Amino acid sequence: MSFKEWEAVVNIIAALAIGAWVIFEALANPPVTVEAVAGRLLWAILFGVLFTIAAMIVMSILVSIARREEFKDEKADERDKLVALRAMRNGYIVASVAGIASLLTLAFSADPARAAYVLFGGLMLAGIIDAGSRLVYYRIG
Amino acid sequence: MGKGQARIDNTIRTLRFNAGEMTQAALAEKVGVTRQTIVAMEQGRYSPSLEVAFRVARAFGVPLEAVFQYRGENE
Numbered sequence: 102m103s104f105k106e107w108e109a110v111v112n113i114i115a116a117l118a119i120g121a122w123v124i125f126e127a128l129a130n131p132p133v134t135v136e137a138v139a140g141r142l143l144w145a146i147l148f149g150v151l152f153t154i155a156a157m158i159v160m161s162i163l164v165s166i167a168r169r170e171e172f173k174d175e176k177a178d179e180r181d182k183l184v185a186l187r188a189m190r191n192g193y194i195v196a197s198v199a200g201i202a203s204l205l206t207l208a209f210s211a212d213p214a215r216a217a218y219v220l221f222g223g224l225m226l227a228g229i230i231d232a233g234s235r236l237v238y239y240r241i242g
Numbered sequence: 243m244g245k246g247q248a249r250i251d252n253t254i255r256t257l258r259f260n261a262g263e264m265t266q267a268a269l270a271e272k273v274g275v276t277r278q279t280i281v282a283m284e285q286g287r288y289s290p291s292l293e294v295a296f297r298v299a300r301a302f303g304v305p306l307e308a309v310f311q312y313r314g315e316n317e
Contacts, residue, residue, distance in 0.1 A: 103278045178275040179291055180282060239278070242287030 104174040105181060106239050107164065111156045112232035119149040120225045127218065138214040142221045184238040192231030199223015250289045251311045254280070257302045272301040 102110075123145050132138045164172040177185070203220035207213060258264045266284075270277040275294060282288035283298075290298070299306045 103276070175276045178279050179294060180279045180288055181276065242282060242285075 103239070104161075104172060105177075105184075106236055107160055108157065108174070109232040109235040109239075111153060111160055113229050113236075115149055115153040115156060116225045116228045116232070118152060119145050120222065122148070123218075123221065123225075132214065135213045135217065138217050142217060145221070184235055187238055188231045188234035191234040192227040195230045196224055196227035199227060249313045251286070251313060252283060252309055253311075254284050254298065254309060257304065257309060261302060269298070269301060273297045 123142065126141065132141055161172050199220055200223070202223060203216045206216040206219050254269070258266070258269060266280045267277045270280045273280070273294060274297060275290075279288060279290070283290060295306060295310055299309045302309065
């Protein structure tokens with residue numbers, strides 16, 4: 102697997118881990134106000150970024166040890182850019198649906214906190230779809 | 243890449259063999275793409291842009307049609 106494929110795997114793991122943590126926290130300690138929900142989701146985004154950076158470093162070290170050579174990213178060529186664009190398109194579709202679902206949640210007078218969770222979950226799913234699409238396109242062309 | 247991609251054949255593997263078993267990494271460096279892209283081209287999973295196609299041909303010192311052959315829609 103290339104560095105970019107490993108990167109996609111790490112992105113999926115990070116999104117799943119952060120998504121699981123948000124769901125667990127939402128069920129175990131349901132926040133009372135919309136502000137609390139938004140704050141918690143912003144923290145989740147920050148943790149997601151930090152988790153991804155740490156996981157990328159660990160992945161690079163482990164794969165470098167396994168291959169006995171430095172494992173680093175290569176400059177993206179036209180195929181990488183094409184794969185990224187097609188994957189981003191898939192992620193964008195999911196993110197758009199998440200945005201609409203979030204607005205619909207508000208339109209039907211549901212709890213605004215629920216709309217925030219719908220939006221956050223949709224964006225996490227969009228990230229997973231984007232990374233998953235990259236893996237698929239690198240494999241099947 | 244994508245729909246209809248399999249209509250272009252190539253002889254990159256043969257040309258590499260004839261060029262003294264040139265490695266995929268060496269060809270990738272000459273062409274200016276990643277090794278994974280060369281692998282994908284050889285396996286017919288990726289049809290490169292016209293510019294990269296010309297660069298591959300130049301790397302082997304052969305005309306473009308010696309590297310890539312268009313099979314057509316009905317073949």
